[in-house]
Amino acid sequence: MTYGKIVYKMWQPSKMILTAGPKIGKNDIRYVSDAVKNGWNLHHSDYIYKFEEAFAKYVNAKYTLSMPHGTSALHIALVCMGVGRGDEVIVPDLTYVTCANVVHQLGAIPILVDIDRETWSIDTSRLEKYITKKTKVIMPVHLYGNIADMDGIAQIAKKHHLHILEDACEGLGSTLHGKQVGSLSDAAAFSFQGAKLLSIGEGGMLVTKHKGWIERARSIVDNGISFTRQFWHNEIGYMYAMSNIQAALGLSRLEDIDDLIARKRRINRWYRERLGGIKGIQFSPERKGVVSSFWMNTIVLDTDFGITRDELRIKMSEMKIDTRPFFFPISEFCFYNKQPINNPVSYHVSHNGINLPSGVMLTERMVDYIASVIRKLLLK
Numbered sequence: 001m002t003y004g005k006i007v008y009k010m011w012q013p014s015k016m017i018l019t020a021g022p023k024i025g026k027n028d029i030r031y032v033s034d035a036v037k038n039g040w041n042l043h044h045s046d047y048i049y050k051f052e053e054a055f056a057k058y059v060n061a062k063y064t065l066s067m068p069h070g071t072s073a074l075h076i077a078l079v080c081m082g083v084g085r086g087d088e089v090i091v092p093d094l095t096y097v098t099c100a101n102v103v104h105q106l107g108a109i110p111i112l113v114d115i116d117r118e119t120w121s122i123d124t125s126r127l128e129k130y131i132t133k134k135t136k137v138i139m140p141v142h143l144y145g146n147i148a149d150m151d152g153i154a155q156i157a158k159k160h161h162l163h164i165l166e167d168a169c170e171g172l173g174s175t176l177h178g179k180q181v182g183s184l185s186d187a188a189a190f191s192f193q194g195a196k197l198l199s200i201g202e203g204g205m206l207v208t209k210h211k212g213w214i215e216r217a218r219s220i221v222d223n224g225i226s227f228t229r230q231f232w233h234n235e236i237g238y239m240y241a242m243s244n245i246q247a248a249l250g251l252s253r254l255e256d257i258d259d260l261i262a263r264k265r266r267i268n269r270w271y272r273e274r275l276g277g278i279k280g281i282q283f284s285p286e287r288k289g290v291v292s293s294f295w296m297n298t299i300v301l302d303t304d305f306g307i308t309r310d311e312l313r314i315k316m317s318e319m320k321i322d323t324r325p326f327f328f329p330i331s332e333f334c335f336y337n338k339q340p341i342n343n344p345v346s347y348h349v350s351h352n353g354i355n356l357p358s359g360v361m362l363t364e365r366m367v368d369y370i371a372s373v374i375r376k377l378l379l380k
């Protein structure tokens with residue numbers, strides 16, 4: 001290998017350092033075992049209710065409803081907002097494809113707007129020109145723990161009488177002006193998929209401040225069930241449920257959330273100390289008013305370092321460092337590129353962005369090693 005003395009002399013990992021990974025302790029095993037042993041018959045939803053209640057308290061939401069995925073939470077929120085055939089929903093171009101899919105699946109049209117460099121979400125300065133008579137919802141996404149420009153979006157939404165649906169799937173624990181993501185709009189969706197900050201394997205949560213929406217949501221996630229007449233269905237719904245066993249893990253993980261965030265922020269500080277000074281890369285942003293959970297630590301290569309993003313990822317992988325590329329812009333997929341698109345920021349950030357190992361169990365020694373490899377490869 002040609003990575004030079006420093007890397008050679010350093011501690012070397014014996015196996016791949018992964019981008020994510022959970023922290024599982026005694027309390028998790030205790031709660032899950034209890035749900036497995038006792039969570040049946042009259043107790044089949046005990047942990048679900050406890051998790052929903054604790055989550056509402058944590059994100060300061062009025063109402064919560066557990067879901068099998070973050071995607072289902074986005075889907076049901078759009079249904080509650082009345083989105084249907086021919087409506088338009090504004091979505092940032094650079095996000096997980098599910099954001100557009102849930103819109104499309106309702107017969108509506110995702111309108112893909114460029115992101116800005118400070119928030120990595122909808123560029124508010126370009127937002128208004130995409131609003132038409134058909135626009136119903138703006139869906140800001142809190143990508144990698146960053147927070148969208150919720151103040152700007154709220155102003156525009158108010159002016160045009162639009163709903164806001166926060167995609168907070170990657171944003172749990174981040175705050176704007178001291179307020180938790182998920183409490184900054186009409187409704188929000190969270191994900192508890194295996195790589196997320198609060199990981200239970202798969203799972204999600206819908207949160208909202210609207211009583212009418214949550215009442216409708218509770219029914220449509222159970223095939224449109226009636227709450228007054230057993231096995232009667234008021235409308236055609238969906239079957240979306242979180243299991244009590246998953247909720248048990250969700251509750252115990254939530255009780256550990258302060259430690260999870262502290263770990264993420266410490267990892268970010270370690271990276272920042274080692275990589276923050278490299279000219280020509282953008283490090284995970286944290287603008288004024290935001291306290292990020294830094295779900296992922298990210299770098300965007302803005303300069304020609306003589307190595308492409310993909311070559312860098314391959315070399316890092318050879319050095320036992322797992323990385324993730326950013327999402328592709330949704331408009332790059334053939335099934336969504338019907339409209340003429342000019343979203344240069346989304347394309348640049350997508351094609352030059354890398355998520356670095358950010359699992360909560362990462363140690364300073366690992367970050368030391370990762371940062372040295374990156375420095376060697378970029379600054380050789």
Ligand SMILES: Cc1ncc(COP(=O)(O)O)c(C=O)c1O
Nearest residue numbers: 069070071096098169191192193
């Ligand atoms: C930005 C974003 N939105 C939505 C989702 C959907 O969450 P889930 O995988 O739980 O359906 C994810 C998760 O992968 C995501 O990263």
